[in-house]
Amino acid sequence: MAPTVVALILVPRPSLSLHPSQGVSLGDTVTLRCHLPQPAAWVELYQDGLLRSYKCMDKHQVMAEFSLVCVKLEDARKYWCQYRVLEPPRVSEKSVPIELVVVQDKALAVTTEAAKHEMP
Template sequence: MAPMAVALILVPPPSLSLHPSQGVSVGDTVTLRCHLPRPAAWVRLYRYENPTYIKQKDKVQDMAEFSLAGIKQFDAVRYQCQYQGLEPAGTSEESDPVELLVTDNSYPPPSISLSPKERVKMGTNVTICCSNQNYRGTIFLHKDGPSAPIQHQHPDGGGTATFTLFEVTPADSGTYRCSYRVGGSYLLLSPLGNNVTLEVIPNPTPPGRS
């Protein structure tokens, strides 16, 4: 007798996106969009590693939107979504998690200093120090323009992180600020602190070259 063939029906996982993905503060509204590869009987939104879903949408074709209004500190966690497929029937795995980073303006901003000061020649090593003496979480260095921090570092025993920009070029010119991750289980960030401005002076053009 020939062995019986067993068909394994795989339900592909969804993907989850966050809108806006940056610059969320306590009190804001955030939308999480669960993108589906096929129609679903239901779609559920979960906090990461929590088996109890927090929101559900029924009879969804290709995307379910979940709105979180009036963001609070405890909303600053990771999220996942999952769906029940129609044809073929079956429950998907959870999506990859997304992180909801929330700025809480009740925390004091970090301080920042620049050495050497402001105008430097190309090729100079520049040091930016960010200090956060009361909350010892990771410190982030931001440059105006990029949406994400350009560097991060754990502070030393005095609550200071030292970032070095090696052999700077004019591309390093700009305004820099710091923030820090508040300790604890939630993904909370401090507000951005005061800024420092770095101006890198290009090397003079050799004679005879334009």
């Protein structure tokens, strides 16, 4: 009996965004939104290359939300998402990674974000 080979075809990448997009301090809640270019069976959220969470999706949904409640310093990492389609079996490219920056003081978080935009 010959082995069965299953090939996964890459589909367009999703995009990932943070809400709030700046000024995340210890204890805050932050939501990561994975925006899909098409409906998917499930969406996966990765943290520094490791699967952190996944969501099964309704066939009409094109966004998945993942909330980090009571953010800790160890949540300050790079995140990206990816989605999977069942028929035919396909996996998306990874989203462009985003980095969650967590600070101990809210005023410092806003100042740090403003300084990023002022750099030449």
